[in-house]
Amino acid sequence: MTTGTDTDPWRTKYYDSLGRLEEQQLQFRAMETALKRLVGRLCTAALGLAPPLDEQIRKLQAVIRRETTAEELEKLTPALTDAIGALDHPVPPAPVASSTPSQAFAANDERVRAILAALVAELRRDVELVAQADAIDEKLSPALTAEQLPEVLTSLTDLVGKRIQHLERANQEIESLLGHMVGKLDEIGQFVAEQHQNQAQSHASSETLNTQLAGEIKAMGESVESAKDLQLIRQQVRERMDSIDKHLQEFRQREATFAAAISARSDQMRSRILELEAEATRLQSQLQDEQRASTIDVLTRIPNRQAYDKRVEDELHRLRRFKQATCLAVWDVDHFKRINDSYGHRAGDRVLQVVADCFASRIRSTDFIARYGGEEFVMILPGTHLEDASRFSERIRAAIAEIGFHFRGSPVSITVSSGVTALLPDDTAGTAFDRADKALYRAKQEGRNRCVTV
Structure with a gap:
């Protein structure tokens, strides 16, 4: 048993x-x-x-x-x-079946248009070139043929040349401003040196007066001791007192001259310092604007990949230090290529803008959303557990699916998929993103318009 x-x-x-x-x-x-x-x-x-x-x-x-x-x-x-x-033994095509330049170009049409569209987006950073960049972008919306390509490339070349000129002009302005500031600093240095020199001269003038007074008093004493007539003593004392008074007047005149020069120079320096502070503030503001612009996506006006790379490192550091639950969500617009093919790149750009606005309007002030690249977005949710992040992602997904978007009178269906994961203490930015990206791929495989949590 x-x-x-x-x-x-x-x-x-x-x-x-x-x-x-x-x-x-x-x-x-x-x-x-x-x-x-x-x-x-x-x-x-x-x-x-x-x-x-x-x-x-x-x-x-x-x-x-x-x-x-x-x-x-x-x-x-x-x-x-x-x-x-x-491919190793290509058969020469028959003359009848030979492809035209437009047909040969069609195979790489999407790839070329995507590259050109990215270049146009970069040119939009220059506010003076936005209208011209939009005009070129209009030409990229329909199917771009080989015959149209030279004209588009010529326009882009001209626009790139203007962008380079604007950058050079901005650099020259900054160099001029910095040179002006250096000149102001030299003036301040010269003023300090002159102040030191004036102090030395004032000290020497005081020493001269002391010597003169000491000499007059000594001479007066000697005259009094040697004189036998009272009238003579009075006369000698009066002469010495007149001499002392003269020395004092000369001293006061020298001091007044020094004081006036110092006052005028001080007023001039105060004015120069105020100018310098104003220019430094303007330069700092300009540099801050440039820095902010470098971390903002031109098309969607939300943070870009560079801003995300910095933020995710900060959040990982905070996670390891304070053990605060934080989640990462990677989003992708479903069938985005189909939208571009059917309605053109202008419609695709508007879709990305609408989706970005929906993300930005629904996250908390402590959350973070960025365009990672193409039609992909990434979201950081500090202080959020995985279950809450999953429910939050579902609400956003549903909100985007309900957007009634039309482009030039035609309805365009927009849905998104996402992969959500919790950041771990031993994660790197790469491992966390890869985990969420795999979850996103599962969402795509399972039919799109859904959120998958790992």
């Missing part, structure tokens, strides 16, 4: 085996997710090399976006292998 004691080791082994199996399944799923993501990015990078390969790549992309089997992937392998092999 088998006792409970006899079965305990088998039960333990059974549970251990189940645990190991579950752990292996989780590792396999994570690896499968990472591989699918890698394959997706490789497919995107390979598009445009050859039409037969593009066809097989799109089939592969369609398969990996959903649940698939090894047999289904195996069926795609031969055709994909043949298409890749054909």
